[in-house]
Amino acid sequence: MKLITRNTDYAVRALCCIAEQKQEVISADQLVKSLKMPRPFLRKILQTLNKEGLLNSSMGKGGGFALAVSPEKITLTDVMEIFQGPTRLNECKFRKSDCPYINDCFLKKKIDEIEKEVIVKLKAITIASIIKKEVNVDDKEVRGL
Amino acid sequence: MKLITRNTDYAVRALCCIAEQKQEVISADQLVKSLKMPRPFLRKILQTLNKEGLLNSSMGKGGGFALAVSPEKITLTDVMEIFQGPTRLNECKFRKSDCPYINDCFLKKKIDEIEKEVIVKLKAITIASIIKKEVNVDDKEVRGL
DNA sequence: ACAAAATGATACAATTGTAGTATCATAATA
DNA sequence: TATTATGATACTACAATTGTATCATTTTGT
Ligand code: FES
Ligand code: FES
Numbered sequence: 001m002k003l004i005t006r007n008t009d010y011a012v013r014a015l016c017c018i019a020e021q022k023q024e025v026i027s028a029d030q031l032v033k034s035l036k037m038p039r040p041f042l043r044k045i046l047q048t049l050n051k052e053g054l055l056n057s058s059m060g061k062g063g064g065f066a067l068a069v070s071p072e073k074i075t076l077t078d079v080m081e082i083f084q085g086p087t088r089l090n091e092c093k094f095r096k097s098d099c100p101y102i103n104d105c106f107l108k109k110k111i112d113e114i115e116k117e118v119i120v121k122l123k124a125i126t127i128a129s130i131i132k133k134e135v136n137v138d139d140k141e142v143r144g145l
Numbered sequence: 146m147k148l149i150t151r152n153t154d155y156a157v158r159a160l161c162c163i164a165e166q167k168q169e170v171i172s173a174d175q176l177v178k179s180l181k182m183p184r185p186f187l188r189k190i191l192q193t194l195n196k197e198g199l200l201n202s203s204m205g206k207g208g209g210f211a212l213a214v215s216p217e218k219i220t221l222t223d224v225m226e227i228f229q230g231p232t233r234l235n236e237c238k239f240r241k242s243d244c245p246y247i248n249d250c251f252l253k254k255k256i257d258e259i260e261k262e263v264i265v266k267l268k269a270i271t272i273a274s275i276i277k278k279e280v281n282v283d284d285k286e287v288r289g290l
Numbered sequence: 291a292c293a294a295a296a297t298g299a300t301a302c303a304a305t306t307g308t309a310g311t312a313t314c315a316t317a318a319t320a
Numbered sequence: 321t322a323t324t325a326t327g328a329t330a331c332t333a334c335a336a337t338t339g340t341a342t343c344a345t346t347t348t349g350t
Contacts, residue, residue, distance in 0.1 A: 002233070006309065029324095059318060062320095063326060064326085114266045118259060125252065133251040202297060203296085205296055205348055206349070208347070
């Protein structure tokens with residue numbers, strides 16, 4: 001039961017780092033240095049975030065990434081859904097097809113309730129809220145996300 | 146983000162079916178008929194539940210399974226932990242080792258809070274509570290779990 | 291004693307999801 | 321036109337999930 005995959009984790013860290021940036025854009029290489037992640041992996045994540053509209057990118061020399069959306073408006077669920085698909089706690093599939101009792105099932109109803117509450121809580125977590133409460137490790141260092 | 150795997154799902158359905166049983170024991174074959182699951186898969190699940198102490202089994206002719214614990218005392222987390230390991234929403238591993246910012250990380254704190262609440266809710270779901278609210282499909286038929 | 295009916299124990303296989311790597315194409319700038 | 325950046329895409333490695341397949345062991349009834 002893992003709520004957050006590494007893709008999401010890395011993406012959130014990257015988004016925080018970009019959001020804190022004073023410069024207009026920050027390149028993948030700079031982010032690699034700050035975040036200490038494998039470069040190709042981070043690049044793929046950045047490309048995905050760009051495609052999904054959370055980042056703007058500029059190509060060529062002096063290029064890089066910037067937030068396309070204000071940090072207050074990027075929620076944890078946004079990022080999770082990009083990298084992990086729809087936020088569903090229980091699909092109740094039965095050999096690829098939906099379970100036939102899906103409408104009567106009390107367990108399903110209970111899980112769905114929990115799911116709703118979890119999503120509300122996850123939505124309340126934004127890039128902005130993460131940055132604000134952040135502990136400064138060192139001004140030029142990686143942050144505790 | 147799947148909270149419940151099929152193992153857990155099947156196990157819960159089986160436990161419900163066993164709990165509802167009037168007979169002393171119910172065999173794997175009978176359960177297969179009621180629950181319409183692949184027999185070898187269900188058998189493995191039943192063996193696991195037995196080893197973990199949720200079921201008692203009797204071998205030989207006329208043998209089968211019965212609950213070892215009252216339905217009120219079997220929680221969804223019990224079953225989940227058997228089949229899915231410890232209930233943790235965010236391990237924050239960084240290439241096998243713990244993330245170095247695990248103690249400062251605000252996101253981690255938030256996720257941990259959510260995790261605690263989810264676990265409380267999952268613990269509140271018991272086999273008994275599932276059975277009570279159950280919809281009768283047909284007396285001899287599979288239940289909507 | 292023996293066959294039948296049940297579970298116990300294990301080993302194996304298929305599929306999917308996660309976590310990455312590697313390569314080449316394309317665009318912007320100086 | 322060389323350099324520095326991202327874009328696109330294909331590939332690999334590993335782990336978890338989702339099963340299947342066999343054979344051994346125990347109990348019961350005849
Ligand atoms: S068993 Fe399928 S919805 Fe509950
Ligand atoms: S980034 Fe590791 S605990 Fe948050």
